[in-house]
Amino acid sequence: MLAAVYTRTGPAAEVLQIADRTSAEPGDGEVLVQVMTSGINPADVKRRAGWNGARMAHPLIIPHCDGAGIIRSVGEGVSSDRIGERVWMWNAQGGYGEAGRAFGTAAEFISLPSDQAVNLPDALDFREGACLGVPALTAWLAILGDGSVEGKTLLIQGGSGAVGQICVQIGLAHGARVLCTVGTAAGAEAVASLGDVTIFNRHRQDIAAEIARLTQGRGIDRIVEVDLAANLETDIACLAPHGTIASFSCSSNPAPVLPYYALADLGAQIRFIQGFRLTADQRTEAETGINEMIWSATLRPRIGATYPLSEIAAAHARVEAGALGQTVLTLPALNGVDHE
Known part of the structure; x- marks a missing residue:
């Protein structure tokens, strides 16, 4: 699979690269998601930049906590009914103050715990779904x-x-x-x-x-x-x-x-407020409430720009500049499957 990676912190144009990586199979309690879109948050660019003394938690990192896509397979303990489900993802890398996960959503596939892949209402497309999470x-x-x-x-x-x-x-x-x-x-x-x-x-x-x-x-x-x-x-x-x-x-x-x-x-x-530190009860309430607002048309993310995976450095620069509207990466599989 194609993925954006970095092996040291620093400026986006200097440290971010596109690499061919092996896609991980879902483990127990996990789902394998084909990523359609990857959302970029200030937390993602700060982590990559080494803001406030942050260091590499892993030798190689695929960035980004948020994204949207389709579940393609499931691990032990996860219902096969989830295969084919459209989902939005949160906290794919883990939060600040902990090592978290090495591999985020800036890749064609990601395996992550099933509860971190939330049903994406049909009222939103994948680009908008990538803007929920954080x-x-x-x-x-x-x-x-x-x-x-x-x-x-x-x-x-x-x-x-x-x-x-x-x-x-x-x-x-x-x-x-x-x-x-x-x-x-x-x-x-x-x-x-x-x-x-x-x-x-x-x-x-x-x-x-x-x-x-x-x-x-x-x-x-x-x-x-x-x-x-x-x-x-x-x-x-x-x-x-x-x-x-x-x-x-x-x-x-x-x-x-x-x-x-x-x-x-x-x-x-x-x-x-730390969006990476909600309790299980808070997350359940928030996920339910967010999806209910989407269905009732009272919540819709506002996208400012989209970039292909190959232009991830430019996308990071846009977020760092404080540009208006959310910034989204599109992955190759997005074409033609926005509402599969």
């Missing part, structure tokens, strides 16, 4: 990890990002009042297309003052945070008493300083 599971936990948000006010920091756009859709579908920040006119347009959302440009508006006005001084019940260190001062100024900051990233400063009493005086919580 963004959708992260967004689900960020919005609903502490219970219902019906009637509550949410602020999505970075609403035009992959996680942000799914957060907006989940929040709206579950009855919340949704506000979000963006940094560009194109980002504002993308978010506005999702529904009834109040949008702020973080470069041009005083976010805390605007939110105080819109909420009559009460503040925000739940803030979903894309960069805790960069936005913490604003978050505290916007947060309602007993509110929660659900932070899924802190890229600008991996070791932020927290103003303890500013948070404690609010009775606030900071919820650290």
Whole structure:
């Protein structure tokens, strides 16, 4: 099979290669998926780049955690009824802080545990299915990890990002009042297309003052945070008493300083969101809920660009540049089988 590989961390154009590899057979409890599409997340490019001191966990790595495809065979203990099933995949490489798996979805085939291959509703094609995984599971936990948000006010920091756009859709579908920040006119347009959302440009508006006005001084019940260190001062100024900051990233400063009493005086919580660390119950609830939203047409990933496997370095560069919309690799088998 063809696969993208790297044997050292570094710039995408220098370390990523296309190689001919042997496809692994599914082991006990596993399925063999013919990969149609592979989703690329910031976590994937950070891992490949060696961000924050990350080192190679294996001598050779096939990148990417997310993807979509068709189950072609199953291992011992998995029902043969799954053969031929369209699926979306999550966490194919494992999470941060652990060695995880060496072989991700940037390959023509992948063997992985059966529960990490989730039925893909016919309402989505394979390209869209590759965009679920990390963004959708992260967004689900960020919005609903502490219970219902019906009637509550949410602020999505970075609403035009992959996680942000799914957060907006989940929040709206579950009855919340949704506000979000963006940094560009194109980002504002993308978010506005999702529904009834109040949008702020973080470069041009005083976010805390605007939110105080819109909420009559009460503040925000739940803030979903894309960069805790960069936005913490604003978050505290916007947060309602007993509110929660659900932070899924802190890229600008991996070791932020927290103003303890500013948070404690609010009775606030900071919820650290790690899409690789959902419990089994959380994953089951999230997978079910995500698929139900897809069927009801209240959730749809937004794709910004697709690339063939051979152009994986360019695809990684797009993600690193923070381009709008999710980035997807297409594998050779995709042609003609989008809805097999």
